[in-house]
Amino acid sequence: MTGQISLAKQVKKVLVGDHAVAEAVKLARVNVISAYPITPQTLIVERISEMIERGELKADYIRVESEFAALATVYGAAAGGARAFTATSSHGLFYMYEMLWWAAASRVPLVMAVVTRVLGPPWNIHDEHSDLLAIRDSGWIIGMAQNVQEAFDMTLTAFKISEDEKVLLPVAIGLDGFILSHTAEPLDIPSQEDVGSWLPPRNPRIPYTIEPGGEPITMGNLPKNDVYHALLKKYMDESMENAKKVIAEVYDEYGKLTGRNYGPLTECYRCSDAKYIAVSMGAWSGDIMGAIERLRDEGYPVGLLRIRYLRPFPEEDITAWINGAKGVIVFDRDYSAGLGGVLASEISGFIPSNVSFEGVLAGLGGFDVSPDEFRGIIKEFIDKTEREGPIKIRKYWYIPKVEG
């Protein structure tokens, strides 16, 4: 925990999500950045390059030949003791898939922004969460922002979380492609000085550094016994559990620094007196809140559980919020082929048998879902439950009619 934290001087700016992320990278005084352009992440890397050229950020920007090289490069920088950052999206994220696992199990701190985007074919640059969710097994801490302010805040706190001695796991922060990445919203940005006192430079020795003249350690040769490897995975699990507390501590401090207090792992909107809980991640949570407002006006006792961090999996939060609920409806902007929505499948195990449950697949391929459409889907679920008792619909495909 840092010493006394007082409210920072903040400046209001209007930025698109990608530029807000770049701003956070600048304030975090990242040492090495490497990324390969892919729509809709490009604005992040372009802004960072400009910042470096203008002298606003003293860092190495490495122009690599692929996303695989981008992650490998920032991983090397982190192993060499630097604070490092990369950003990518869908196909690019999958191109670095091997390195994702290697980076996490190497236990070096890293931060990556994932601007979520549909995977092809067909080619499609619009928003889906499937790419971010596909890395949930890799050992990366995974968070997702709802608006541009949060995208900035989550990127900044990511460095503190990742580098914490009790965590030492890389952090991926998702922001919805185009919907946040290319949409301008107002946000408050703390001063460099105030951020600097809250987020000191990275300690290269934690957990280890590979440097000429340094300690002659080897990272990664075969274990003498496979049990060693099992132990390492158990330690990773312990660190993921630690991360829950560390994330809470970091946001507590961050709240003192900025005046913005987030529910660390999840936030529940109008849940205290809710009988029905909707669950979602990301930008469309704002639209779902709009739907919640309208439903409340109509007398429906419904709230929204917004997941901020999916890894570590916020089991305690989820069980607490759905305790006593009559029904849970989960919105997935993703699809795990052959199963259904990822969030729905991860949460369904926590739903008691006498509680109504529906997993909605919507927004796939990037089509917009309006607050009114959300309202319709949730209303139908609640009405059906009230009429028939608990229902279990693991896959509700919401696909609107297309004109022409």
Add this chain to the structure above:
Amino acid sequence: MSVAEKLRGLLLSTPAAGAGGRTGTWRVYRPVVNYSKCTKCGLCWLYCPENVIDWLEDKNVRINYDYCKGCGICADVCPVKAIDMVREGVV
């Protein structure tokens, strides 16, 4: 133990002899130096893949049989054929 300390010995290794095992037991033939022929040129030391030959201060050579695998490179490169590869177990 901190997370960083827990990684030692599992994810992080430190230098030690015999990290690949007691490799002297792999041998079928052992190199035997004929010191009367040896010209102390040091080539056997230079080319040994296992670093088991010491080229001492006085330029004599000494083989560590704990780890020597008996590959025979030292005998092959010796310019005066001062090293014989002798079958293990044969007196």
Add this chain to the structure above:
Amino acid sequence: MVTMTELHKYGTRKFIMPGTAACPGCPLQVGMRQLAMALDGKFVMVIPAGCSSIIPGTAPYTTYTVPVLHVPFASSPAVASGIVRAVRQRGNEGPVVVWAGDGATADIGFATLSGAAYRNEDILYIMADNEAYMNTGIQASGTTPWMAWTTTSPRGKTEDKKDVALIMLMHKVPYVATASIAYPMDFIDKVRRAMQVKGFRFIHLHAPCPPGWKMDDAYTIRAARLAVETGAWILWEYNQGKLTISPPSIPFKDRARRKPLEEYLKIQGRFAHLKPEDIKLMEEKIDRQWDLILKLAEIYK
């Protein structure tokens, strides 16, 4: 110019700890010891998947005595790029070395190699070439010679050897050289000259592999020497604009002074199936390669 007298000071120094998991007669540790002598044991290594991932033995121990980062197969040049940027920022000017096999360099890691070279990253890249994917059991790689037996080319490889060193030359990096473990003085001098240069430095090190080449364990150095003496392996060096044939290879510019190619081929079981017409074709390929290198030496005078 390094001498045995100078190297004598390393006579009892263990740059690699004995008792490795390498095959008896493995060329890689011979090469790595020479590299370590050239750098006085002060460097870090980035090692992608390959024999050198296994040779160090098992955790909690390793045979390597310098800081080492083991990395995924295709990633080493990129990881090294990151490490070097990080340590240079802290004012650490020490050598960052990639020690990679032919598989990791010529094939799966080709894109990251090209990227690091074209960015002129300040790293020393050693491709230890045992001419096949040896660690996975002798499968053909891009640098496996024409007609060589491997498990994936049992009748003899149909493709020619990929010339990675010349490809690196065309990336306009400041230093490229070929080397051989049978010519340690030449290799050590090259490493030391490379260290005088900043930027991407590439050394293609010939490393004959007894099990992979179906050869006697004791013949590792003999094979490497015959490769040079028959002209099959050309030692050359490109240093900031000048390309020269290295002293050990100079006599073999002259076809007549090269040892018969059969002497090199006959100790290797991987070439046992070659017919006289194959050997003749091989000699022609060697002539053309000499021609190419000599012409390049004229261009880069």
